[in-house]
Amino acid sequence: MSTTTAPAPAPTRQRPEATLSAPQGVWLVAEREIGGKLRSRSFLISTAILLLLALAGVLWMGFQAGSAGTTQIAATSDVAAELPDADGLEVTPIADRSEAEALVSDGTVEAALLADPASPTGVLIIAEQEAPDALVSLLSVAPTIELLDPEADDEGPMRYILGIIFGVVFMGAAITFGSPITMSVIEEKQTRVIEILISAIPARVLLAGKVLGNAILAIGQILLLITVAVIGLVVTGQTDVLQGLGTPIVWFAVFFLFGFLLLAAMFAAAGSLVSRQEDSGPTLTPVMWLTMIPYFLVLFLGENPVAMAIMSYVPFSAPVAMPIRLFFGDAMWWEPLVSLAIMLATCLVVIALGAKIYENSLLRMGARVKLSEALKG
Template identity: 60%
Template sequence: MSTPIQPAPSLQPAPSLQSAPSLQSAPSAPSTAQSVWLVAEREIGSKLRSKAFVISTLILFLVALAAVIWGGFQAGNDAGTPVAVTADAPSSIDELPGLEVTEVPDRATAEEMVREGDVDAAIVGDQASSLGFAVVAESSAPSSLMLMLSQAPPVELLDPDDTDGALRYFVAIAFGAVFLVAASTFGGTIAQSVVEEKQTRVVEILISAIPTRALLAGKVIGNTILAMGQILVLAAIAIVGLTVTDQGAVLQGLGGPIAWFAVFFFFGFVLLAALFAAAAAMVSRQEDIGSTTTPLIMLVMAPYFLVIFFNDNPVVLTVMSYVPFSAPVGMPLRLYLGEAQWWEPLVSLAILIATCVAAIAVGAKIYENSLLRMGTRVKLAEALRG
């Protein structure tokens, strides 16, 4: 019995390539500018989401506002040392500046006012004294009063200072402290971020998607935006505080120096930020950060101490105003004191910008050559050599 032959199945034409579903194109890699901005956004967002950063920033603003308002009220307070003066005291006592005089009929009344705390001291007539008066105080005589009553020769100044000594010292400390706090805070933030990414190997994922220099630029730009934001808010606080306390003359003298401080701080911080990132890239553990960033921290601290001890030394301030690491403090202070010519800040700024460009180039080379090297600390010569 034969098996019937089945007809061959009809052959179907193969689908043409044109009828196949189109493949989706892979997403293109971000450009360098986009990569830089993505990293900058990440840096800014991580800091703004940090409660510690937000709280510490608010405390800094409140302390700055309180200091400006308190200083303004102290400067505007013309009340002198309260004293009681008896009728038999010399009449020249009433003419002394810096005294808030209350006239009393006798010594007993004056002593009672001293005991009650109504006055700091009393000046009473005393015929036994060669001066014709005596000072009565409860436990100790006010030093300011004794200085007023002491006899001193007349002083003639050939070149008097245009600014008050106390205000000069306060402005010097303010410029130095703001630079120190902002540069050390955000410089340390950059260093910790770099080492944390190395330690967790996140950096290997990041540089597989974006260029290494774009990662560095994003970190520097993001932290620079945050630092400049703090500087601008502090400048606004100073303006508001001086306005509230009716310190128009002080505000007028500080307006230009504050603007120059913001400009110098911008380039000075970019310089330091690039160096902090490069220094941190040379180590792989958080506990080793200090070994490479300590010289940078000393450079940040130096201007603060120099303006405290040498704010009245024109030679030191002149040198500071041309050294890139201290120019953001030295030059604005000299401008406030009226010791700088109109062309000096321009020359100093040109030196700072040139140094900033060189530091970015060196820092980028160190960062790029050290970022993927794990384990022991990378030596500076090796990081530069690559």
């Protein structure tokens, strides 16, 4: 009885599993974040409204600056020759009083000036109902004034305006692109999607992709705002303002980038500590305060040189305080470099801590994870 042996099965080739490298995974998640935002109609509409408001604000300030203080007056040749030099006056020559009254009556000029020996200033103002305040102030007799710091009075309002501009842009962009990171993390935990994502890519790669995607969107929006502001300043002829703001705006963009990365890691870590959006308040509030406090400090302490110098080295307030100090020449050339180095070091530490909290808390469902437990792992 013969036995036959079955032929051995041919070896099968195993297809290698496709794996993503860390950079590929980061960019894949970043593309997902960017694509989701760009497909959102509310995000596109809000961005367009923001750009229009910025352009309208710059144009309005330019037109106001161009028209503010311009007073249409008429004056005889002898009075016009004695008028002090002033950019805010546009003088129409007249011959006599009858011509002056005619121009004032029909609204061609706001007031007319005639020689009057009986007046203390030697000039008579003819107006319809009320003499222009700017003209009265110009012709008033005032004592001689000597200022020890003539530029100090002009800096106060400008410091306040710059504080509002830089502060609102930084705070608004950080909240607009940072808080959705928190909500996205919570939603992924709540729907258990995070378990599928973690099975494909590491938690740190997922965190890096979320931060990178939102950082690209935030920087893109900042660049659009800068472009719109530059166009508005050029159109309205405010080139002197543009030249003064050039260097501070560049430094603001650099500080904003690293400041946003710092805050974005904190927003993501805050979201990983909870499993429901209703529980996000206690974890999200500290990050929101760190985002808003620098704005209010710069507004309230903007004229205090010591406070501004300190805030320009604190990572959370440096993106607002340092550009303002650079605009007014209060900072030495090396100060922004030192401040940026401090911010980079802080950014690395906070991102490392945020990544640890994110990684240790991401798969923990139910009650809110305590910060100490998340740090221990």
